[in-house]
Amino acid sequence: MLSPASASIRSEEVCRLAPVIPVLVVHDADIALPLAEALIAGGLPALEVTLRTPAALDVISEMAKAKGGMVGAGTLLTPEDVSNAKQAGAVFGVSPGATDTLLDACSTEELPLLPGAATASEAMALLEKGFTVQKFFPAEANGGAKALKAIGAPIPQVRFCPTGGVSLANAPDYLGLSNTLCVGGSWVCPQNLIDAKDWAGIEALAKQAAALPS
DSSP: OOOHHHHHHHHHHHHTTOSEEEEEOOSOGGGHHHHHHHHHHTTOOEEEEESOSTTHHHHHHHHTTSTTOEEEEEOOOSHHHHHHHHHHTOSEEEOSSOOHHHHHHHHHHTOOEEOEEOSHHHHHHHHHHTOOEEEETTTGGGTHHHHHHHHHTTOTTOEEEEBSSOOTTTHHHHHTSTTBOOEEESTTSOHHHHHTTOHHHHHHHHHHHHTSOO
16 A cells, blocks of 8 residues: 555655656557657656557556656546556556545555645645645646645645646746646647657757756
8 A cells, every 4th residue: 555645755756857747648559669768868757648548558558668767647537547557557647636536546556646636625635635746737727827826825735746738838937836846748749749750859849848947
């Protein structure tokens, strides 16, 4: 069993690897390894593969082979998602929200979870359970950096990885907050570059993101 406190420690370690965690929606496992290698070479070693495609679990398995990286599973919704992600090679998990069933499954599978919270009440409920590192989602739709700063004032014990609408342009607004550890974003791996297998282009975007002040 993995306690919430231990999960938060391990999640914080992942979040501190780089200013940005790429949020990946990958449809083809055949390109997973070179994509991961390009992002890692660009300075972004923590990768979140969302379970939004039929190929997602195979993508995780392939990306887990990349040296120097840490592959996690995003969009965890059910205990089955957690079990499948862990078996595929995910070393951390990310969820859009949090339920007791999901939290218990991650504890049982010993998969560190970055649970999602959108409000002060949700952040408080997770903090009460011992989660001091959380995902702020959907960030921009919930008021952006101003909202996250406001949540941080009365709840400074919680630190976040904001995701959802985060871009190169607004990432510095989040990263400048004392309660932000890193941000999650998909702009570092646009679909057109993935389709073109432009790994050099993706590596260049990763380097740009890795250079953001945090």
